[in-house]
Amino acid sequence: MPHLMPASAAPFTELRFTRSRQAVTFVIAGVVLLCVAAAAALWWVQWVDRPGWLWIVALVPLLLSWACLRSAASMTRHAYLLLSPIGIEIFPFFRPSQNMQLVSWSEIELAEVPVDQRMLILSLAGGGKIFISLDPVKLSARPLLARAIGGVMEKRAAQSGD
Numbered sequence: 001m002p003h004l005m006p007a008s009a010a011p012f013t014e015l016r017f018t019r020s021r022q023a024v025t026f027v028i029a030g031v032v033l034l035c036v037a038a039a040a041a042l043w044w045v046q047w048v049d050r051p052g053w054l055w056i057v058a059l060v061p062l063l064l065s066w067a068c069l070r071s072a073a074s075m076t077r078h079a080y081l082l083l084s085p086i087g088i089e090i091f092p093f094f095r096p097s098q099n100m101q102l103v104s105w106s107e108i109e110l111a112e113v114p115v116d117q118r119m120l121i122l123s124l125a126g127g128g129k130i131f132i133s134l135d136p137v138k139l140s141a142r143p144l145l146a147r148a149i150g151g152v153m154e155k156r157a158a159q160s161g162d
Helices: 020-046 052-077 142-161
Strands: 015-018 079-083 087-090 101-104 108-112 119-124 129-133
Touching (some): 015 142, 020 052
Antiparallel strands (some): 079 087
């Protein structure tokens, strides 16, 4: 019979915050471009007295629409900020797997989310600061991020006080 851990003894798990708010913009752009492609295709079908290569006019917005919708799907699936036992992982918009930045908890002296919840401010032990915009994160997820950061900082303060 497997041993079950009580919920209070569960290990620290990763918390992922995605660019889901930013993805909405790409979905809207993708749908608009899809409509433009449909309108261009209908225009070509209705008024075909021109050479046959004009159908390419509909292909350009169709490809752009596909790129926007694919980007939106990627933004909702992949993390923007990841809180892990090691630290905070920050994934940029372009090439997130190569340009990811890890800020370990031991490097962070203070982490806070101001009242307006638009930024995550990391004060580093060496005196530097990192400002991370929370605009790509859904509005409903920002209080959860602030609570998680506050909880980790309280836990670290309690451990250093012992």
